Amino acid sequence: MAFSDSYVLELDVEASYDHLEKFANLVEESAQKMGVSEDEEVDLMIAVMEAVNNAILHGNKEDDQKRVWMKIETSESEITVWVQDEGTGFQIDLLPNPLNEENLMKESGRGILMMQAFMDEIDFSQNKKGLLVTMKKAFQTREKKG
Numbered sequence: 001m002a003f004s005d006s007y008v009l010e011l012d013v014e015a016s017y018d019h020l021e022k023f024a025n026l027v028e029e030s031a032q033k034m035g036v037s038e039d040e041e042v043d044l045m046i047a048v049m050e051a052v053n054n055a056i057l058h059g060n061k062e063d064d065q066k067r068v069w070m071k072i073e074t075s076e077s078e079i080t081v082w083v084q085d086e087g088t089g090f091q092i093d094l095l096p097n098p099l100n101e102e103n104l105m106k107e108s109g110r111g112i113l114m115m116q117a118f119m120d121e122i123d124f125s126q127n128k129k130g131l132l133v134t135m136k137k138a139f140q141t142r143e144k145k146g
């Protein structure tokens with residue numbers, strides 16, 4: 001059963017950092033419509049923007065001929081975010097552990113760790129288009145926006 005205040009937002013654009021603000025605006029709009037706290041919105045923003053950055057940089061290799069697609073779907077107390085790139089994907093178990101001493105000072109490598117920390121569920125799946133990241137977060141306290 002769909003809730004009366006559920007909705008879906010989508011964005012499909014070239015894999016370019018020029019579009020980061022568009023992705024961020026959709027996350028902000030979704031969080032505010034759901035009435036989540038500012039702290040929860042920040043956590044959500046970090047996780048989603050890490051996925052988008054990874055799609056542009058690692059998935060599509062900054063090739064603006066490729067696309068990044070994002071869909072956000074909300075229900076009464078949960079948000080699901082999909083981020084799709086056109087890349088070849090990766091095996092998560094082959095990524096270096098960012099918490100190992102030799103990796104602590106590296107400038108990159110913590111994005112997936114942050115996504116996992118801020119979301120309740122995260123899944124990476126390869127499909128015919130590329131890599132699809134699916135993230136879910138349930139919100140306990142929700143202020144109804146009028």
